Amino acid sequence: MPTDPAGAVRQATFSSDARPGVLEKWALALPPGVEAEGLPVVIVLHGWGDDHRFCFDELGLHHYQARLVAEGCQPFALVSLDGDHSYWHRRADGVDWARLVSEGLVQELAKLGLDISRLGLIGWSMGGYGALRLAAEELHGKVRAVASMSTAIYPDWEHCPQGDAFDSPADFEANGLVNRLDRLDGLPIHLSCGVNDFYIDMSKRMAEELSPAPQTMWRRGDHSANFWRRSAPVQLRFLADHL
Template sequence: MRSLSRRTLIRTGVAAAVTGVAGVVALETGVVPGRARVHDVLGLTGPDGVVPDVPAGPVESGTFESFGRRTTVGYSVIYPHGYAPTAELPVVMVLHGRGGDHTSAINDLGIDRYLTAAVQSGTPPFALATVDGGPDNYWHRRGAGEDPGFMLDQEFLPLLANRGLNTERYGLLGWSMGGYGALLWVALHYWQRRVRPATRAVAVGALSPALWRRFEDTTPGAFDDAGDFENSQVFGRRSGFRDVAVRIDCGRDDPFAEAADELRAELGAAGGLQLGAHTAGYWRRMLPDHLRFLGVQVTG
């Protein structure tokens, strides 16, 4: 068997190197799918957030019959450790992601312990209120008549006020589908801050919000049709975010990263792109920053 010459070996090595570089460039530019998977294997998506080793506070759960959702809706109110369920705290409504419900914030993210950790680290105390928005309706009014926005405004906020929580200055927090829903709520309810200034959203935090620029790119079922998509846009509605503090964060390997960064720039919002993908590990890592941001805003 004839041995390879030194020149052949050099040429082969150069070709392999060029091919390798070209492959990396293709992955990084999105020409080749699977960049997030490759980055995860290489440890380039950043560490997963670790739920703090602190005690959880009280959690009060219940249900109510929702006219807006046309069904029985579950909810939970989460308090930081050391505060009773009767504490008159400011509140942040938490909107879950696709396929989730009011239990997801605790079961998937450990948000009850993150809340305690935030307060123990000096953030002014506040409560979190989670509610069922439907597994895949994307938190906006649908043609079939279901309206999560009506539920939040006309049913859930009054319920929280009746429980003794301070809804004069409330916030919203959501991830993925819920991140989009939280932003949409603020964009469409600017009138509320004028008509009912005593009860108004003052801050919104969105983690990896599910944002699309074209109807053709959307997840099937997220919108009824192209008209519904246009009516439910958050881009181009900067006036709706007036007087509201906004934070938007997204992982660089997240399919929504480009749109999230565009909206952040359009609104002049806080946040940015970090190492990460569309995963619970990334959302847990970013929760401390969002809870600190929201806690400062809702407590004035």
């Protein structure tokens, strides 16, 4: 874990008609000594089984944030939202997890004076898929750059974990990432994946299909927090450079 002195992680909640009756938990981290007003934002989407605290408690993203800003990078806010096991899109139960981010969370950021015209997205596994899908759909044209680690991407319905990522073949067709890579044309993207990760082949295939070619980092590692922790500073720097 990084040990650079970091700003406090502020907890908050909001309500959204994308998931009625629920107080959504989210967190905000600012660089030490920097105010929220006018800051660009990196939205963090967590992976399967994680929560909005994981990126701070387990990956230490706010410590990397502080280090990058101290080194002269563009200051930026980090925000993270609980996404349960959603795969960050509308599910059969009617909950629209994508709109929860693109409308509910983004509206909260605007209320704080953060610059929502300068958005970056970062995520790992389920969250890496969600970041790219949101950039292709609900946040299309509103995102400056995306960084995805160990992207949970599947070639077809038959290769998906049944009942987890998608609810049906129709859901896969409507929300699968392979069906909408052309929607990401022109967007700066950074992809990282461990060479021992089960998503490595699909990650490399995705990199070949994106235009322009994304920055990539294929290095030793598997599908684990240790790999994401090692990838995070490179990807956050990439996002800061595009904000």
